[in-house]
Amino acid sequence: MSTFEIVPRPSITIIGGGPGGYEAALVASKFGAEVTLIERNGIGGSAVLTDVVPSKTLIASADSRRRVLRAPSLGLQFDAASVRSNMELIDRRLLRLAAEQSEDIRRGLQNNGVRIMMGEAKFVEQNVVEVTTMEGDVEQVTSDAVLIATGASPRELDTAQPDGERIFNWKQVYAMDELPEHMVVVGSGVTGAEFASAYQLLGSNVTLVSSRETLLPGEDPDAAKVLEDAFSENGVNVISRTRAEAVTRTKDGVRVDLTAGGYVEGSHCLLAVGGIPNTSQLGLEDIGVDLTASGHIKIDAVSRTSVPGVYAAGDCTGRLALASVAAQQGRIAVNHILGDVVKPFSRNQVASNIFTSPEIATVGITDEMIATGDYQVDEYMISMSTNPRAKMMNVDEGFVKIFARRGSGHVVGGVIVAPGASDLIYALSLAVSQKLHVDDLADTFTIYPSLTGTVAEVARQLHRREEF
Numbered sequence: 001m002s003t004f005e006i007v008p009r010p011s012i013t014i015i016g017g018g019p020g021g022y023e024a025a026l027v028a029s030k031f032g033a034e035v036t037l038i039e040r041n042g043i044g045g046s047a048v049l050t051d052v053v054p055s056k057t058l059i060a061s062a063d064s065r066r067r068v069l070r071a072p073s074l075g076l077q078f079d080a081a082s083v084r085s086n087m088e089l090i091d092r093r094l095l096r097l098a099a100e101q102s103e104d105i106r107r108g109l110q111n112n113g114v115r116i117m118m119g120e121a122k123f124v125e126q127n128v129v130e131v132t133t134m135e136g137d138v139e140q141v142t143s144d145a146v147l148i149a150t151g152a153s154p155r156e157l158d159t160a161q162p163d164g165e166r167i168f169n170w171k172q173v174y175a176m177d178e179l180p181e182h183m184v185v186v187g188s189g190v191t192g193a194e195f196a197s198a199y200q201l202l203g204s205n206v207t208l209v210s211s212r213e214t215l216l217p218g219e220d221p222d223a224a225k226v227l228e229d230a231f232s233e234n235g236v237n238v239i240s241r242t243r244a245e246a247v248t249r250t251k252d253g254v255r256v257d258l259t260a261g262g263y264v265e266g267s268h269c270l271l272a273v274g275g276i277p278n279t280s281q282l283g284l285e286d287i288g289v290d291l292t293a294s295g296h297i298k299i300d301a302v303s304r305t306s307v308p309g310v311y312a313a314g315d316c317t318g319r320l321a322l323a324s325v326a327a328q329q330g331r332i333a334v335n336h337i338l339g340d341v342v343k344p345f346s347r348n349q350v351a352s353n354i355f356t357s358p359e360i361a362t363v364g365i366t367d368e369m370i371a372t373g374d375y376q377v378d379e380y381m382i383s384m385s386t387n388p389r390a391k392m393m394n395v396d397e398g399f400v401k402i403f404a405r406r407g408s409g410h411v412v413g414g415v416i417v418a419p420g421a422s423d424l425i426y427a428l429s430l431a432v433s434q435k436l437h438v439d440d441l442a443d444t445f446t447i448y449p450s451l452t453g454t455v456a457e458v459a460r461q462l463h464r465r466e467e468f
């Protein structure tokens with residue numbers, strides 16, 4: 001007799017086909033659950049179709065142009081004026097990549113036996129979800145548990161309505177025939193900073209309207225400073241401590257009125273003023289799911305909502321809006337539903353990367369958390385400009401910083417600002433998740449010459465000699 005004959009096959013309904021939903025669906029179906037995934041737009045979610053994949057593909061083109069234009073400093077000679085960004089080709093490529101990835105995920109789900117329903121879902125009861133399909137048919141799905149992974153949408157300002165021609169939100173920006181002559185980016189969070197960096201590197205003039213004193217509020221201040229210097233050096237015009245009051249079309253472009261007075265004109269405007277959770281049309285109030293004041297779904301560390309059997313993951317929960325976090329929360333929910341070993345979600349181990357030039361990667365405890373006084377750490381930072389490989393590559397900006405628990409010497413966090421920081425951070429991420437000691441990092445072989453040499457060097461500086 002097989003296990004499935006003894007234990008009934010649990011059924012799980014998942015609303016939303018982004019990383020929070022599709023990762024959970026894959027894990028659940030592999031472990032024998034009967035899974036229905038409902039998606040109203042496209043499999044892969046916003047992450048694959050409009051947010052992560054297109055923006056990072058755009059940035060890959062921008063970064064290639066940056067490297068080509070820097071090549072003369074390495075002794076290469078060519079006509080730099082001919083290195084132009086063809087937006088039509090760039091946008092076509094990134095949309096194709098996004099569509100292909102969506103299709104890969106759809107195939108993977110189907111191969112694993114997940115039932116995919118394309119349509120809009122809402123709760124009827126806590127274990128009954130009603131789906132209105134693309135064709136207008138209505139069907140009810142009843143299951144043992146429901147996972148909500150409905151993501152978020154761009155926040156809109158009444159006085160700055162995107163029209164998809166000159167005024168964009170981040171989902172609309174990939175339909176341009178020509179490189180914007182002057183892109184005004186509103187919002188200096190991660191989205192605004194990444195797009196400002198990308199369009200400048202592609203060859204646009206860029207103005208960034210920042211409501212704060214510094215760029216990247218909440219991120220590592222040393223890293224934000226490196227980016228501010230890079231923007232200043234590259235000619236990105238940052239207007240700080242003012243908000244965009246209104247954005248309107250002019251004859252040839254856009255005009256952005258500022259709350260501090262005055263205005264800035266450009267050819268195009270990109271609004272990057274944050275997101276709002278997709279939680280309002282789901283019938284959550286009817287079944288008693290608790291929401292925060294901002295409309296996010298309240299969950300605990302194993303992704304449970306206030307209603308038994310209803311779980312939530314990803315951007316709709318407002319806990320670190322990252323694709324990797326959404327996927328982990330979804331996997332945790334499934335493990336909990338299926339009664340498997342569950343490791344609760346821990347903010348203190350999350351790694352993230354800001355894909356500007358240079359990249360900014362962070363893991364574990366942050367400067368902001370240390371400032372609360374809850375964590376006692378020793379920290380050390382070395383500039384990348386001292387690294388031999390960086391010199392060979394003509395990299396003169398960036399650093400490695402490590403936080404070690406004071407007294408024990410265990411690595412609890414770190415920041416890497418460098419080209420390829422998104423890959424370099426893995427060593428620190430492993431150290432944080434496996435509770436390695438700074439001496440473990442220091443004693444691990446690195447390649448000479450390599451950027452990771454600086455990771456080991458920072459760890460060596462944090463070594464404490466035992467007193468005899």
Ligand SMILES: Cc1cc2nc3c(=O)[nH]c(=O)nc-3n(C[C@H](O)[C@H](O)[C@H](O)COP(=O)(O)OP(=O)(O)OC[C@H]3O[C@@H](n4cnc5c(N)ncnc54)[C@H](O)[C@@H]3O)c2cc1C
Binds near residue numbers: 016
């Ligand atoms: C410009 C940009 C760049 C980003 N880059 C990165 C990055 O590089 N790395 C990173 O980790 N994160 C990045 N993020 C964040 C990342 O996109 C999100 O954290 C991630 O998409 C969250 O995944 P999710 O599954 O919660 O939601 P989503 O990816 O938004 O998927 C939710 C899905 O649910 C569907 N849905 C909603 N309501 C319903 C309903 N009622 N019925 C059926 N379906 C519904 C939606 O159509 C959507 O497809 C970026 C965000 C932005 C805006």
Ligand SMILES: NC(=O)c1ccc[n+]([C@@H]2O[C@H](COP(=O)([O-])OP(=O)(O)OC[C@H]3O[C@@H](n4cnc5c(N)ncnc54)[C@H](O)[C@@H]3O)[C@@H](O)[C@H]2O)c1
Binds near residue numbers: 210211243275354
């Ligand atoms: N590489 C990545 O992993 C990546 C990339 C993009 C976004 N994200 C995630 O998505 C989430 C959202 O980031 P975001 O940058 O889209 O939103 P955000 O809410 O973090 O930043 C929006 C910024 O716009 C400002 N703002 C609001 N109204 C304004 C106005 N009228 N004028 C000027 N500024 C205004 C806000 O003060 C805020 O600083 C973050 O958690 C981020 O981590 C991740």
